[in-house]
Amino acid sequence: MIQLKWSDSFLMHNLVHDLAQYIAQDECFCMMDNKFDTKKLQKIRHLSVSIEDPHLLKHLETITDQQLKLMRTLFIRVQDKSRGRPFITRQDKNFGVLDDLFQNLKYIRALHLSQIGIRELPDTLGNLKLLNYLSIKDIAIKSIPESIHKLYNLQTLDLTQTNISELPRQIDNLINLRHLLLSHKVAFLPSGIGNLTNLQTLTHFNVGCGKKHCDIGELNSLMKLGGHISIYNVALLHRSIATMPVNKFSNTKPTLKTKKYLDSLRLDWLREHDNFDRFKQDEKKAEQQLAYLQPHVNLKFLEINNYPGVRFVEWVSDSSFTKLTRLILEDCKNCTKLPPLGQLRYLEYLDIRGMDGVQHVGREFCSMLMASPSSSQNKMAFPSLTHLEFSSMPNWKGWDGVEIGDFPSLHFIEISNCSKLIKFPQWPFMSSVKEMTLGNCGALDVLNLHLWTNLSIGIKTQEHSKWMSKCYFPTLQHLTLKSRVECVHLSQKRLPSLKTLEIQSSEELRVIGGLEGLTSLTSLIIRNCFNLEFEKLPATLQQLRLSNCPLFHKGLEKQPHMLNVLREGEKREREELIEFERRYPIIKDWSDAEQDNINRITWMSDHKDDKEYNGSKTARFLPSRRDSYLTNMDFAANFFIQLNKRQNLIPTVWKPEYHTFSKHYSAPKAKPYGFGVQNRPHYRTAPLRKVSSIS
Template identity: 30%
Template sequence: MAEALVNVLLERLATITFDKVGEEFRLVTGVEKEVMCLTRNLEAIRAVLEDAEQRQVTQATVRRWLSELTEVSLEMDDVLDEWITEVLKRQMERQEQEDGRALNDVATKKKVCFPCLSSCFCFGQANQLLLRRDISVRIKELNERIDLIGKEKESFTFQSTTRVAELPRRPKSTSLPNVKTFGRDNEKNLIVSKLLSEGSQEKEVPLIIPIVGMGGMGKTTLAQLVYNDENVKSHYDKRIWVCVSDPFEESKVARAIIEELDRNNSSKNSDELQTLMQCIYELLEGKRFLLVLDDVWSPTLTQWEELIKPLRNGAIGSRVLVTTRKEEIVVLMKATTQMISLKKLGEAFCLSLFYYSADVDESRVSKEFLDVGLEIVKRCKGLPLVAKTLGSLMRNKNKIQEWRAILNSKIWELKVIEHEVFQPLLLSYYDLDPPLRLCLLYCIIYPKDCVYYKSNLVELWMSQDYLNAKGCENKEIIGQAYFDDLLMRSFFQDIEVDDENGDIRCKIHDTVHDFLQYLTKNECLILDLELDASDKSEVANDKIRHLSVLHYTTSDSFISVESILRKYKKLRTLTVADVTITSSMFELIVQLKCLRTLVLRVEWDFDPECIGGLIHLRYFALCGSTRLKELPSAMSSLYNLQTLRLVNCFRLTKVDVRRLINLRHLYVERCEARGSIIGIEKLTHLQTLDVFRVGGCEDVNKLEDLKGLNQLQLHLIIQIEGAVNMVEENAAIMVNKAHLANLRLEFRNRLEQRKIMDGLEPHAALEYLTICGYKGSVFSDWLSSLHRVKVLSLEDCPNCEILPPLGKLASLESLVIRGFHGVKKVGVGFLGVEQGQTSSSSVFISFPNLKQLTFHDMGSWKEWEGVEEETSDDVTIMPCLPHLTISSCYDLETLPDFLRNKPLQKMTIRSSPIFRRLWEGEDEERAEIPHFTPLLSDDASSCEAEADYESDYVYSLEGEADFESDEASPSLES
């Protein structure tokens, strides 16, 4: 950690030589000399830090030396940050005066004063000399301490090393690893047989099947393997996956079960255990289900019996698959006869997993590499997680000397490591560049089984200044590269991609989490106050820098949060979740002057004006406050703020960001303030804006406010309500936003909208587009020219009678058309076929890459037209289409000819006469669709009644008999 902090300090010291800030620094007597001396000392210390970081594991004196260096480095970072912030403040005020805005904005200036900027700064011209002297004295004192630390290093005889700073390599193809298992076929087959067996004498409902093994043995991976087995999926009416972890809370588990069974069931929000259990009882009645309880740690007998009661209402053959590290849990569940113990992997399987993770073809490497690889794998001691981690470590090591260095590392000889599995993790950890180590360690601020989002992790790392790099202004790109590198090295698992915005979510394995806690036990602390945290708080020391407080109420907490905040005055991160915050508690929070990251997932019922004193703050999240109506004016003092999250603050009506000149990420989802963001047009560095509303009754937002925000990335929702003034200069509002990948346009008014849509033409690089509620009769021409769009959804556009020529979109892979009640006929224009086009020598391909086509709620649609027979040879239509869905199209009776020979794998028909024609049609009509097999849902035993159209029918083609279902993959819980 110290090495990375020293690098950050040297970056800051380099900053003060820039023209913008250097002039202000030179006004401080003697500070320039001190800065030069400080830089020399730090560079000398940095040269030995790599050796010191590794020796601290076994040498307490080195650990103490590094701790002192870390303390001084953090204090120096605070001083430099305060001074640079003060310089920025003065520059801004000077600019405002030059612009002549001071007289016109007297009231505003009163609101945006700096009531408690910092204890070391005074205001007004008379106090400038005192301020400069204070800066000089503090830098000199810290420099003297660092000088002593530099002299002390000589007694350790450290080896000097020079590390070449570089960005981590990106993965060769994708950051998402392939899922593959080794050596668990016997266990998988045994579990599957237990899940599929149906003995007539079976009386126990449900049957409990535990998988037991130590951390890193692959219990969860094996459970996922059988959970997604095709035979298992078809055998059960319901499948439920719940991640349990520690502590075991029957109400939390019950809510997760209800969520999986019925996402819209309101009972899942209840706090009454009896209500939750009754709901599960009713939902499972007569159903054969498979419930997976992953990572069960510590239920009491009473808790377990309470949870199992409603599960007994399921059908015979129901199963509960449990993964746990503890055999005593199996005894408590009375399931010892069904227990499956995971043993260590055999050496051959470990070797295969090692080479697979290293991306090495075992059959093509030399004997020398094979021999060294085998010796490394022997150190894995049969643990799959260790083999995978070590393999990932070797992925970028192509020289035999690098392999031997890992094999011969002294870390294998360490006796002080608490768990054997930590030894290979330490090897991977020390192979990381210093900033990457800090980023990985920072993940420990959240408890086990937390879901991490890539974009949010990058923002958090940036708030701690972990992403500084010379010559690269875009810290987000650095952070994304760091995430990809950590992912490639197997520090993250359970990788998923969010379908809505393309963000990556993941988890950290429990054993890796334990390892990170081991490394950060003196810097990071998580207090879950539903547990008895008194022991933890006693062990912690005053050097804690990152604190998370969870599940706190003033009435039943075991320890006083106020006493904790008084003790840890140097916090750089504070996360408070599911907590009742009192005004006295908040007064203590705003005295934490070193905070860089503040996350409050709490209710808020007081005016937090004093928050302006947190001048170091980079990341501020206030989520779930239903009482706060307006942000405090003192937030204008937070010049360094980079991320502002105001999600689910339903009554928040206004956000003033005019002075937040460094803001890069703004989230206002489910806030009334999304329509009143004052000064957003000034944030030219803004990269994230989730929702932007214009045209509301009290809105101050204008569409032209978005015109200069050309750095926007990821996704953006634009909500258009009421009248919107579209002047000529509104053209090209979105067309220059080349980094924006996902755009959703929501039209919520009934006025003329074609002109508005014309002015919202996006950049040609857009990949995801949704248009919802458009009331115009014709779409803008630009819609059919987005040749890089991959996913397009057109929803609830009732006045449109003719679909746009979307067949021209060469990259389109998924198309959803829903709620077009004015469309009676879908013609060749929709395919993009134009008059005279077929006379050309080349063949036109309509929808060349379309893989998913969905029509829904098209109440007036009667005819779907294909191309004429004489021109069909000149046009190829949807050559790659495997999935077609048609639902709630009550008047559509036939499909076009061009669908008859498509390589469809699955066609879903809901509420449409098409089913009757195909089901009751003559044999030759059915034969027009190759391999046609109709599959009825369970409640559809007859096709004679008109009501049968309301059932769901799925036709499986190409031999894939597959019902469409809402079954979800294993859920991830925060």
């Protein structure tokens, strides 16, 4: 079985798109721009309706009963840009339109409803007895009708983008359900989920202790469960096990250890947006809960949030997890020591944040065993790790215990908001590291930083500035600075190989000392440095880019020979824009406002993103932010949606080659064309490829 990563996406050539349209023209049709022509629906089996106003749903009444009987796929999407529009209620005429529609779609197999602005769906939804795929993408919807339990053939139920807080009581009747995709807002899961023995995907599970709430022990019967699952309210787990009545599902056996198809797991002791500071729990119980939720060794991705224990249980760092490649530990504020994660020999990505109780990281982080000259294994901690991040650890003061041979594959390390960190492993520690980001850290006690080629650093105090001026970077070629001090001094002696210097978002910065002496510098990029004064530039400079630097630009005008360098930088920017337009030719027709928005997109080949200025929480879940094309994920999604509208590429039909859908029909999947944005690892419901777009 071929599985795609959650971030995988594809673009389709226009010629392939046109060919697919031509071949499918008798069976597939897309109504757009509020143009309804029922004459074209005589033999249509797969219909997409895209309108700008939900009140235009009334046009669906013109579709005849005979045409509805032929229909197998229906995709309804409202692209209403107005805000504050009234929601459709039971008294609204459009509610009756949907009610009648569901009564006549007797042979429909796939139904997708997106942003139609309705509070609840008609009870006639239960009439769609042959429905295999149901996707609802509308935050207005807060409940689904109880009649959904009649959809015995339903295989996929997608409620991820809704405000539904509880599922119908009789959902356990959906015995053919394979994929149940839920929002984190679903707080109530009714008892009986264990009856869904064909279930392969359950994205969210909220632990509860009510009599009618699903007991976590019911997961024991879901032997096909795989993909990703997020378990919230783990703090209630002990109470749940103790209070639930004994039945054929409820028992104290570990529920996840037998789930060999599960490859991604998130454990959160709180619910979304709960406050850790107000949360108190017995530390021993927390360890028991974590031990109970031990997953199968096939796990590839693990995230633990808001764990209240003081130490992690052994399975978190067990070397038997040979497929575990990504690990995130977040807001485990009571933990005083990090687990020996160096034993995870295939771990590639490690992100540790919000560990307030950690003051020192020593050899125990690399291995449980004490270092021994006769043991070569102890000298090879984190053999596969390539990406390492520490952030928001306010009490962390020192890091040691790293030996030669540890971290042999590490390429990128980031340390941010660790203001007390001073003690740092000395070179040749992590000799493979090429790129490092430092932000809001103490003045590290390491001065010789060999082999690094890329460094991004935030200078927030004069102490940081002095440390920077004393460091020796013999191989550093690309340096990115953000300064909150008035003066930063750079030296050719300390930076003998520097080729590219980028200074960004440094409003307090006034002077860059030693700039003229950087004789190896060929490219200088300065952005949003409003108070930076002009300094003489090195003669070797070949490219200069300025953005929102009025004082520096004014001084540059007095150096006519440097204006040519500035023009060269502007020429390079134009060339990049031309290349961008070549990739996406529709952009040339955009308005000035839309063109201005393009400037907010930063291509990773030239510029590393900055979490401090990136409002999206999504970015930290990427395999590597440096491997992503766009930095601002929220804007990127909006950008591609606009691009889709220009190219009329929405909606997209997915070929049902994956087990999510039936093999006898194509089902729609609402997703921005060519770009997927989610904040979790991939689900098993991801299709293999896009085969055509209907328009």
